[in-house]
Amino acid sequence: MISFRVDGRSVVPPYLQIVQQVRQALRMGVLDVGDKLPTVREVVAATAVNPNTVLKAYRDLERDGLVEPRAGHGTFVVGRPAGPPPGTHSRLARSLAHWVRGAREAGLDDESIESLLRITLRAAADEETA
Amino acid sequence: MMASSDPAVIQTRRLSKRYRRVTALSEATVTVPEGRISALIGPNGAGKTTLLRLLTGLARPTGGDITVLGGTPRQNAAFLSGVGFLAQEIPLYRHLSAEDHIGIGAHLNARWDGTSVRRRLESLDIPVDRQVGRLSGGQRAQLALALTLAKRPRLLLLDEPVAALDPLARRQFLAHLAEAVADGGLTVVLSSHLLADLERTCDHLILLAKSRVQLCGDIDTLLAEHQVLVGPAKDTTAIERDHTLVQAVRTARQTTLLIRRSGPVIDPAFEVADVGLEELVLGYMGQVAGAAPAQLTSIGEDQ
Missing domain, CATH: 1.10.10.10 (Winged helix-like DNA-binding domain superfamily/Winged helix DNA-binding domain)
Structure with a gap:
């Protein structure tokens, strides 16, 4: 439970x-x-x-x-969510961590990073529905 | 399960109440379907207590129609057996114990479930034999709620029951209330200033301001109908023509609009965002008061 x-x-x-x-x-x-x-x-x-x-x-x-x-x-x-096996999550998490380090080195703070991520997600969603 | 087809437990049409020269409630049209926990929100003096008194039959309307549980609210046994009312002043006898109150309830009510009160108090570690005056505020509120629920009402009306309680006691009180609704057959109207609590526990909203109903409906539906648009300071006539403008905040550079939309918003200059309950409520109150929402944050505080 x-x-x-x-x-x-x-x-x-x-x-x-x-x-x-x-x-x-x-x-x-x-x-x-x-x-x-x-x-x-x-x-x-x-x-x-x-x-x-x-x-x-x-x-x-x-x-x-x-x-x-x-x-x-x-x-x-009665079922598991569709999607890649857990290994995929950790692999993507590693490459995202690498990207975040790059963004920090470029001078972005957390707020800018979150904002950038939101904008990118929204643009990707728009592209899919277009 | 919530459905728009749920029968109405409360139905008023252009309900009004005047006291001599003062209009306490003006042309209020309200529908509360069965099984809802409805938040009754509004600034002090907006008419919340008047509406609750009309719903219980403690006050008679001076205009309009009112139907509660299929009948007209009256202070008689037949009507009151279906309605529980918990006023701001919790009606308990300080020198009597919880057990004494359970006994009194058994005498006064045809239907009475004293066992449910004892079980509830036991689960909350509230002693049944202690004088009520020696219980904490939270314990007294829980006892009053358990006693009100013991007569198995179909409609429960609560006038600011949690205002004086600490956060933990408030959470426990609202959980108790939500559990009773989960058991089925109960509809609740709850007046309060504490928006965060209401957002968690309520699924229906009645918003009063200046003696009038500003909003009434299922919260999910109301939130989906409204949006906030943020964009440059420019002419917004087209948006105001296509949608209903609730509130506009304009600076030299930026325009922020709260709208009730009549379809999709298609102006690319504006960023469209969903609204939360607090933003929605403050937006409507600001509209009525003719002030910016920032000046109205005091509604989160108690009087």
Whole structure:
């Protein structure tokens, strides 16, 4: 069983924080197929988030084929997120770290780097949808 | 599960309340569907307490229509058995214990679940035999909420229940509330100034200012309908024609617009950003007050 943290100051909406934490737990192997997610009541009791927020997160995960509600029993993991195996993450993390060192040497501070990353991500998304 | 087709527990149309020469609430049209936790937000004197009193039948409207749980709010047993109301002043007897209050509740209510109160107090380590006056503020608020829920209301109205509590007690109180809603069959309206708490726990919003309803609806929908545009200081007539301008902050170089959009925003000169609840609320309050949002940050504080 995992527990969720919901950060009220995050720009990421609470339901998406829950979705991301389930996906992250699946990627890290903390959760696996067959595992049960906490009930809505348990999440609500621990975090004070709105019950509909938790339902929305679980529906999102269900739509992506990661979890499945079983009447009277709870919500269970039925799949892993698509994507490259964990090795890919660490390889990309190393090359990104290399890039960040280069950016720092060029005089960029964290804020400039984050801003540059956001702009690049948005441009890439626009390119994909164009 | 939330759906736009959920039946309305509260439905008002052009609801008004005048006290002699003062208009406390003007033409308020509000819908709260079943199962929502609705945040009732507004500056002091905006009409929040008046609306709550009208919903409980403690005050009678001077204009408009009001339907609560399918009927007209009245201070009679049939109506009040479905409605729980927790006022700013928590109604507890200081010299009696929690157990005494559970006994009184059993006498006064046809439907009464005293076991749920004992179970809740036990889980919070609140002694049932101690005089209420010797409990902490947070413990008293939890007891009052548990007692209000014990009569199994279908609608719970709360007038600033957490204002005086410390952050941990507030979180526990709101978790208790959200759990009761998760169990099903309960709708909540909660007035508060504490936007961060409301953003976490509420999924519906009623925004009052100057005795009028400025916004009412599911928070996700309201947020999706609004956007902030940041761009150069230039003519914005086209944007104002295509969308509803809520608030504009203009400097010599820059224009920041909060809009309720009627479709996609296609002016490439402007950067489009999503709005958060706080930005939305302050934007509407600023519009009404005719002031920049920076001057209104005091609504986060308590009176």
